[in-house]
Amino acid sequence: MVQEAYHSQNPYHNALHAADVTQAMYCYLQEPQLFESLTSCDILLGLLAAATHDLDHPGVNQTFLIKSSHHLALLYQNSSVLENHHWKFAVSLMRESGLLSHLSNADRQSLEERLGSLILATDISRQNEYLIEFRAHLDRADLHLNNSQDRHFILQMALKCADICNPCRPWHLSKLWSHKITEEFFSQGDIERRRNLDLSILCDRNTYSVGKIQIGFISFLVEPLFSEWARFSDTPLSHIMISHMTSNKFNWSYPPQENMGETTQSTSSKTLPQGSLGS
Ligand code: AMP
Numbered sequence: 001m002v003q004e005a006y007h008s009q010n011p012y013h014n015a016l017h018a019a020d021v022t023q024a025m026y027c028y029l030q031e032p033q034l035f036e037s038l039t040s041c042d043i044l045l046g047l048l049a050a051a052t053h054d055l056d057h058p059g060v061n062q063t064f065l066i067k068s069s070h071h072l073a074l075l076y077q078n079s080s081v082l083e084n085h086h087w088k089f090a091v092s093l094m095r096e097s098g099l100l101s102h103l104s105n106a107d108r109q110s111l112e113e114r115l116g117s118l119i120l121a122t123d124i125s126r127q128n129e130y131l132i133e134f135r136a137h138l139d140r141a142d143l144h145l146n147n148s149q150d151r152h153f154i155l156q157m158a159l160k161c162a163d164i165c166n167p168c169r170p171w172h173l174s175k176l177w178s179h180k181i182t183e184e185f186f187s188q189g190d191i192e193r194r195r196n197l198d199l200s201i202l203c204d205r206n207t208y209s210v211g212k213i214q215i216g217f218i219s220f221l222v223e224p225l226f227s228e229w230a231r232f233s234d235t236p237l238s239h240i241m242i243s244h245m246t247s248n249k250f251n252w253s254y255p256p257q258e259n260m261g262e263t264t265q266s267t268s269s270k271t272l273p274q275g276s277l278g279s
């Protein structure tokens with residue numbers, strides 16, 4: 001049911017992205033700090049949230065829904081429009097499937113609320129709020145995973161990392177995700193152009209390139225998030241992810257010949273510090 005509720009025609013926001021995020025989330029849940037403290041209910045919620053966090057994504061962003069007066073923008077009053085929709089859609093699927101029907105109404109409702117709070121945390125426009133709180137907790141060293149609120153907060157951060165971890169995967173995979181998201185951005189731009197709407201940021205294929213988008217995305221969103229995550233979870237996995245992210249950003253900044261179709265020489269493996277390229 002989850003798979004069918006994703007739009008297979010979306011270049012990026014389809015069931016494969018949901019599977020990718022769920023796989024990443026599963027890996028983070030295995031990290032020692034989390035593995036030792038999470039309850040089975042936390043694990044269920046974390047994986048469900050990852051699988052459902054973009055359900056029924058229309059392949060256009062919130063800005064587009066607002067400027068085209070889409071009914072979802074009206075319904076959710078222009079605020080976390082897509083995330084609210086993904087959450088409500090997930091709740092409908094869970095009720096329809098009877099997945100939680102063995103629980104009392106109160107327990108089911110509390111799980112549905114927690115699911116919402118996890119999915120709403122994936123609203124990228126609110127990343128700074130979460131990051132500031134995360135950084136403050138790490139500075140004060142006051143996250144205690146025997147406390148259910150702190151565990152929930154860490155699940156939110158883990159899901160946020162899983163959602164935007166594609167630049168932390170090895171180059172041959174990361175590059176594919178980058179092309180898919182850019183294709184989705186540019187096809188939104190094409191629709192906007194046809195409808196005489198202002199072109200949304202990053203959506204104009206005549207102004208932006210994949211590499212330019214990736215360098216900005218990694219520098220302003222991925223790097224800051226994963227450097228805090230690595231402070232919280234200082235593990236081999238975090239080091240590998242940061243190493244991939246660093247070399248991927250380098251590759252976008254100094255494209256290897258195969259990506260450019262131009263004469264630019266590949267310098268990535270020659271000039272990066274040893275061991276930073278990963279697999
Ligand atoms: P979501 O819609 O839940 O997947 O939110 C993640 C946000 O990050 C979306 O706005 C995506 O467009 C954006 N995003 C994810 N991966 C990339 C990428 N490689 N390059 C640029 N933006 C990305």
Ligand code: ZN
Nearest residue numbers: 017053054163
């Ligand atoms: Zn997503």
